[in-house]
Amino acid sequence: MIDYPKISVVTITYGHENFIEQTLDGVFMQDYKGEIEFIIANDNSPDDTDKVVKNYLSSKTIPSNFIIKYTKHESNKGMMPNFIWALEQASGKYIALCEGDDYWTNPLKLQEQLEFLEKNEEYVIHSGKAQILKEYKFGKTIGDPLSKKTYDIADFYSKNNLVTCTAMFQNIPISLSNFQDLVFGDWKLYTLLLSQKSRNLAYVTDEIYAVYRIHEGGAMQKITREYENAEAHLKQIESVNKNLSSTFTKKDIQTINSYCISIFDHQLQKSRYKECIAVLFRNIFLVKYKFPLRNYLGLIKYYKFSI
Numbered sequence: 001m002i003d004y005p006k007i008s009v010v011t012i013t014y015g016h017e018n019f020i021e022q023t024l025d026g027v028f029m030q031d032y033k034g035e036i037e038f039i040i041a042n043d044n045s046p047d048d049t050d051k052v053v054k055n056y057l058s059s060k061t062i063p064s065n066f067i068i069k070y071t072k073h074e075s076n077k078g079m080m081p082n083f084i085w086a087l088e089q090a091s092g093k094y095i096a097l098c099e100g101d102d103y104w105t106n107p108l109k110l111q112e113q114l115e116f117l118e119k120n121e122e123y124v125i126h127s128g129k130a131q132i133l134k135e136y137k138f139g140k141t142i143g144d145p146l147s148k149k150t151y152d153i154a155d156f157y158s159k160n161n162l163v164t165c166t167a168m169f170q171n172i173p174i175s176l177s178n179f180q181d182l183v184f185g186d187w188k189l190y191t192l193l194l195s196q197k198s199r200n201l202a203y204v205t206d207e208i209y210a211v212y213r214i215h216e217g218g219a220m221q222k223i224t225r226e227y228e229n230a231e232a233h234l235k236q237i238e239s240v241n242k243n244l245s246s247t248f249t250k251k252d253i254q255t256i257n258s259y260c261i262s263i264f265d266h267q268l269q270k271s272r273y274k275e276c277i278a279v280l281f282r283n284i285f286l287v288k289y290k291f292p293l294r295n296y297l298g299l300i301k302y303y304k305f306s307i
Contacts, residue, residue: 013100
């Protein structure tokens with residue numbers, strides 16, 4: 001028989017006045033037999049997110065198994081520091097994530113995930129699938145890019161394979177000190193969880209647990225240019241590699257080389273030659289002799305004769 005421990009739900013929010021009610025609805029509809037600690041971290045949002053949250057909490061009937069911990073920071077911390085701060089408040093055995101512009105659609109999400117993790121100790125993360133919502137239209141389902149149930153640490157060396165708003169994981173003590181300059185905090189978090197023991201695993205179910213919203217104010221939509229996206233991903237890969245000394249597959253190397261070439265191309269167009277040299281050495285450091293020398297020489301030749 002399963003004992004139902006405390007689960008901490010962590011929601012970070014900023015600029016989500018039009019979306020946060022759906023987030024709250026999705027959390028409070030959870031049919032879970034244990035205690036739920038609900039941590040809502042408002043990063044001093046300039047819109048009416050604070051008003052919407054407070055009105056919701058004061059006017060709705062909140063299930064008795066919930067402990068609400070709502071904080072509006074006095075000054076803006078930034079997305080990653082706010083994420084770290086919120087995680088540090090969690091006291092549950094497990095933590096589930098749902099940012100303030102996404103929402104859960106399955107009332108049994110927490111219950112199902114808890115039962116799986118309690119019965120399968122080698123798994124430290126459980127996630128599912130989510131449906132994309134963009135411009136008020138539902139799109140494809142995401143959440144299982146490698147089309148398999150079980151993921152290990154090597155699957156995260158060059159990409160994130162999980163959807164944040166579907167993830168639940170063990171509340172394992174880990175260092176959050178090196179998250180500050182990253183864009184994808186959840187990706188780094190998963191690698192640290194999976195690296196705690198040699199056989200820690202993540203599970204992806206076929207269940208659709210949530211809606212992942214794409215909108216202009218979203219964190220990912222702020223990375224508008226190709227080279228900015230490449231730089232954010234490359235920095236993430238470097239951070240993961242620093243912690244884990246990653247052994248890259250052929251596909252990982254192709255991904256890394258693609259990001260480096262994109263950054264090099266941009267910097268070369270701007271005649272930023274020091275930055276060009278820097279990204280070349282970053283590329284070599286990660287993949288050694290497997291860096292795409294011909295691609296670099298081709299870009300140099302192209303811009304030399306096009307000036």
